Amino acid sequence: MATVEIRDVRKAFGSTQILHGVSVDIEDGQFVVLVGPSGCGKSTLLRMLAGLENITGGEISIGDRVVNKVPPKDRDIAMVFQNYALYPHMTVYQNMAFSRKLAGAPKEVMDQEVQKAARILGLEQLLHRFPRQLSGGQRQRVAMGRAIVRNPQVFLFDEPLSNLDAKLRVQMRSEIKDLHQRLKVTTVYVTHDQIEAMTMADKIVVMNHGRIEQAGAPLDLYDRPANLFVAGFIGSPAMNMLAGRIKDGSFIDGGGTRWPLPPAHAGRDGAEVVYGIRPEHLRLDPNGIQARIQVVEPTGSETQVTLRIGEISLMGAFRERIVANHGDVLAVSPDLPLVHIFDKASGQRI
Amino acid sequence: MSSTTTGWVRPKIEQNWLIRLLDWKPFLIFICLLPAIGLLAVFLTYPLGLGIWLAFTDTTIGRSGRWVGLENFEFMFEDPIFWNAVFFSVFYTGVATIGKFGLGLWLALLLNNHLPFKSLLRAIILLPWIVPTVLTAVAFWWIYNPQFSVISWMLIELGLRDTNVDFINTAWPARWSLIAANIWRGIPFVAISLLAGLQTISPSLYEAALLDGSTAWQRFRYITFPMLLPILAIVMTFSIIFTFTDFQLVYAITRGGPVNSTHLLATLAFQRGIPAGQLGEGAAIAVSMIPFLVFATLFSYFALARRKWQQGESND
Ligand SMILES: Nc1ncnc2c1ncn2[C@@H]1O[C@H](COP(=O)(O)OP(=O)(O)OP(=O)(O)O)[C@@H](O)[C@H]1O
Ligand SMILES: [Mg+2]
Numbered sequence: 001m002a003t004v005e006i007r008d009v010r011k012a013f014g015s016t017q018i019l020h021g022v023s024v025d026i027e028d029g030q031f032v033v034l035v036g037p038s039g040c041g042k043s044t045l046l047r048m049l050a051g052l053e054n055i056t057g058g059e060i061s062i063g064d065r066v067v068n069k070v071p072p073k074d075r076d077i078a079m080v081f082q083n084y085a086l087y088p089h090m091t092v093y094q095n096m097a098f099s100r101k102l103a104g105a106p107k108e109v110m111d112q113e114v115q116k117a118a119r120i121l122g123l124e125q126l127l128h129r130f131p132r133q134l135s136g137g138q139r140q141r142v143a144m145g146r147a148i149v150r151n152p153q154v155f156l157f158d159e160p161l162s163n164l165d166a167k168l169r170v171q172m173r174s175e176i177k178d179l180h181q182r183l184k185v186t187t188v189y190v191t192h193d194q195i196e197a198m199t200m201a202d203k204i205v206v207m208n209h210g211r212i213e214q215a216g217a218p219l220d221l222y223d224r225p226a227n228l229f230v231a232g233f234i235g236s237p238a239m240n241m242l243a244g245r246i247k248d249g250s251f252i253d254g255g256g257t258r259w260p261l262p263p264a265h266a267g268r269d270g271a272e273v274v275y276g277i278r279p280e281h282l283r284l285d286p287n288g289i290q291a292r293i294q295v296v297e298p299t300g301s302e303t304q305v306t307l308r309i310g311e312i313s314l315m316g317a318f319r320e321r322i323v324a325n326h327g328d329v330l331a332v333s334p335d336l337p338l339v340h341i342f343d344k345a346s347g348q349r350i
Numbered sequence: 351m352s353s354t355t356t357g358w359v360r361p362k363i364e365q366n367w368l369i370r371l372l373d374w375k376p377f378l379i380f381i382c383l384l385p386a387i388g389l390l391a392v393f394l395t396y397p398l399g400l401g402i403w404l405a406f407t408d409t410t411i412g413r414s415g416r417w418v419g420l421e422n423f424e425f426m427f428e429d430p431i432f433w434n435a436v437f438f439s440v441f442y443t444g445v446a447t448i449g450k451f452g453l454g455l456w457l458a459l460l461l462n463n464h465l466p467f468k469s470l471l472r473a474i475i476l477l478p479w480i481v482p483t484v485l486t487a488v489a490f491w492w493i494y495n496p497q498f499s500v501i502s503w504m505l506i507e508l509g510l511r512d513t514n515v516d517f518i519n520t521a522w523p524a525r526w527s528l529i530a531a532n533i534w535r536g537i538p539f540v541a542i543s544l545l546a547g548l549q550t551i552s553p554s555l556y557e558a559a560l561l562d563g564s565t566a567w568q569r570f571r572y573i574t575f576p577m578l579l580p581i582l583a584i585v586m587t588f589s590i591i592f593t594f595t596d597f598q599l600v601y602a603i604t605r606g607g608p609v610n611s612t613h614l615l616a617t618l619a620f621q622r623g624i625p626a627g628q629l630g631e632g633a634a635i636a637v638s639m640i641p642f643l644v645f646a647t648l649f650s651y652f653a654l655a656r657r658k659w660q661q662g663e664s665n666d
Contacts, residue, residue: 052557073563085554089576089659098572099562130659150562 002063002076002153002186003028004049010057011044011210018044019210021058026203029184031177035197035233036207042190045207046156049188050079063153078147079156082163084139086131086146092118093127096145117148120179137168144179155180157189161196173199194234198222206230224340228347231276231340237304240282240314242275243344251275251341255310257289260334265341265350273350276340279304279317288333293324305330404633411627422634432635435613439642442529442614443593449533450589451582454540459574461541462548472542479538487602490531494518494603518604521611528612531599536592540585547581548574587650594642615639 004026011019019041026032034042047053049060051072060067067075086095093114094101100110118124121141131139140160147155160176161169177200180187191197197204198218205215206229213233214226225231231239244253249266251259251273259275280302291307291314298304303322307314307330316332324330343350371377405422409415426432461472478486493500494517502514518524551574559569597616600606606613606621613621615635623632 050557050561052560072560077561079558079561081554081558083552083554085552085558087555087558087573098559102563102568102572132659146558146562 004063004154004186004188005061006045006049006058007060008058009045009048009055009060011041011048011053012056017210019056022207022210022212023058024205024212024215026186026188029186031180031187031189031200031202032205033197033201033203034188034190034205034207035192035194036213037233038192040207041210042192042207043158046079046158046188046190049154050077050156051075076153077156078150078152078154079158080140080143080147080160082159084131084143084163086139086142088131091128091130092123092134092142092145095131095142096149098146099150113149113151114145117145120148120182121145136164137172140164140172141175144176148179148183153186155185155187157187159191160189161191162193169196176200195236198234204234206233208233224349225276226349228274228276228342231342231349235278237279237315237317239276239278239340241342242277242312242314244273244275246271246273253309253312255312257309257312259289260336260339262336262339262341268350272344274342274344274347276342277314277334278338279315281335281338282314282316282318282332283335284318284320284331285333286331288331291330291332293326293328293330295326296322296324298322307332401633402637404629405637407630409629409633411624411629415630418630422630423638425631426634426638431610431613432618432638434610435615435618435635436638438525438612439594439614439639441525442532442596443590446529446532446536446593447586447590449529450536450540451586453533454537455544457537457541458544458548459570461545472545475541476538478535479542483535483598484602486531486535487599490527490599491603494527519608521608524604524608524612528600528603531603532593532596535599536589540589543581543585544578547578551577583650583653587646587653590646590649591643594646595639 004024006022006024006026008021008023009019010017010021022041022045024032034045036042044053048055049062051067051070055068062075062077087098090098096114096117097110100113105113114127115124118127121144123138123141123145126134126138126142131142134142140163143160157176161172164172173196176189189196189200201218203215204218204221206213206221208229214221214230218234221230221234225234225239228241232241242251242253242259244251246252246261246265246268247270249269250261253259253275265273289309291309294306294308294313296303296305298321303318303320305316305318305322305324307316316330322330341350342348404415406417406419407415408418408421457475461468461475465471492498496514496516496519499514499517501517502511505511505515506513516523517527555573555577556569559573564572594614595616596614597620600612600614600617601620604612606617610618615638619632619635619639621632622628622635626632
């Protein structure tokens with residue numbers, strides 16, 4: 001177990017700059033999720049942590065030791081790859097025991113460690129199978145077993161669940177979380193799925209185009225997104241964002257509709273802003289803004305409604321069950337303390 | 351629902367004898383296999399059968415022979431030249447195969463790394479294989495020539511030797527020279543085939559092994575080699591068969607000499623059968639290669655039998 005410190009790390013492939021100075025502090029035992037759209041450099045950063053890519057600039061330290069020049073095998077980390085990278089010609093047992101065998105561990109010790117990891121992951125019955133004889137979820141578990149046997153200071157996961165079907169993904173998500181709570185090993189986990197990030201992380205790092213947009217606890221990111229990118233990325237269904245200006249203590253959207261404004265922002269008359277409100281923070285309110293219903297999607301626990309106000313389309317999610325037709329009128333109003341205001345030019349929260 | 355399904359009656363199709371015959375599976379299989387069987391019979395089975403039959407006759411060129419039973423083989427087994435050819439065929443195949451696979455694997459591993467001018471290097475490496483064998487043989491014949499050898503010339507110019515090197519005028523140097531020529535010619539096939547095999551190994555396996563703490567040698571020993579084994583076995587079987595039945599290189603460079611010391615079974619069979627006219631004897635020598643080739647094929651059959659880890663079904 002160890003802390004991990006990433007200080008102003010840069011990466012270029014040839015002349016293409018991929019990471020533009022990324023800094024993350026990871027505490028001992030923390031579960032950190034790197035999340036961001038495809039191509040933003042998450043895998044690259046993880047592979048730099050593992051030592052599989054060299055570091056163009058900046059510094060990475062694991063447990064107070066700068067590892068920029070330390071080869072992968074001496075970094076005391078274990079990685080679970082997206083495609084699992086199980087050795088196809090070795091049985092589950094041999095796959096899990098491989099690192100111990102290379103280290104020259106005595107047979108009994110190796111046996112004990114593999115059995116222990118197999119017990120944790122429920123793989124005891126599968127030890128003599130080859131990877132091809134396993135289901136996707138079982139392979140996933142073997143890949144984790146291989147990492148556990150290493151008993152590393154840091155676990156690295158690169159989109160480990162993306163090859164699984166939706167149901168198994170939810171199950172493995174909680175298994176990984178449970179495993180982390182039992183072993184308490186510092187973990188860095190890459191995903192592009194914000195739900196995975198929200199449910200698993202102690203700390204989320206949102207990346208975009210090789211930069212960190214915001215880092216913090218999941219609910220902090222949900223409650224106070226630092227900019228439009230994070231606001232749009234975290235939360236499902238995504239936040240509604242209306243462009244417009246502040247006038248006479250309220251917000252006027254592009255279609256001229258008047259929206260209530262949190263009192264703190266009332267003074268900024270004339271400012272061009274973006275008004276953000278999450279679908280679940282719209283309320284049914286007979287005195288609210290009149291909207292036309294486009295689509296009603298009941299999920300059982302809530303009802304998601306696509307609404308139209310003038311030319312603007314937005315999403316609402318309501319606890320109430322709504323029975324209505326296309327074109328019916330629904331009056332809604334935002335939950336005022338939960339409205340987010342962003343500067344239109346910079347995209348930053350104000 | 352049920353009334354509609356039971357109410358449907360299959361329309362009666364008029365079945366004449368031809369339709370019924372073509373619907374009969376054994377006949378269909380026979381018809382479909384016929385072209386392939388025909389080709390095999392004309393171009394493989396007939397020559398092979400003829401060769402085997404000739405081996406039991408005393409046919410010479412210009413006179414059809416009589417059945418003589420095992421006489422050709424009895425003569426052959428007492429012939430020291432035949433045993434010499436058996437020895438040299440096995441030795442030639444063994445040493446050349448080791449040489450080809452050692453150097454070929456080494457080249458393939460080199461080419462599998464990131465090298466500058468990689469594609470150019472690959473093209474160059476294929477060259478010895480693209481050149482027709484006879485051209486190779488002629489080139490080596492000049493290289494090994496007792497008077498005009500370029501190697502001798504260089505060594506003398508460099509002051510390392512006073513006299514020309516004896517490449518093919520005594521038995522052992524001639525044997526080694528032929529093996530060297532065969533290795534030179536065989537490396538590209540091995541290197542390119544193994545390179546293709548290496549490229550099917552996922553780089554993430556090496557990354558995983560790197561994190562598992564392996565050294566370069568351990569990655570070769572535990573990842574590369576076992577995963578290359580299936581293709582290695584195929585390539586090796588082919589290489590052994592081609593080397594064992596080699597003819598052109600030896601015939602063009604030494605004609606089996608000096609004093610029959612470099613005869614392979616193929617060159618000896620040709621020598622006895624065509625220039626010397628003893629078709630029966632030549633055929634017997636050629637037939638004696640069959641057990642060796644069957645052995646090589648069996649080797650491939652068992653070595654290539656899909657390994658358990660390659661199978662999809664669980665069968666533990
Ligand atoms: N070896 C390489 N050479 C050149 N460019 C590369 C290389 N590896 C990655 N890149 C580029 O770096 C950028 C970041 O890649 P990376 O794999 O880190 O993305 P990612 O965030 O993991 O995306 P995904 O969610 O799709 O896996 C991409 O634009 C990619 O094209
Ligand atoms: Mg990635």
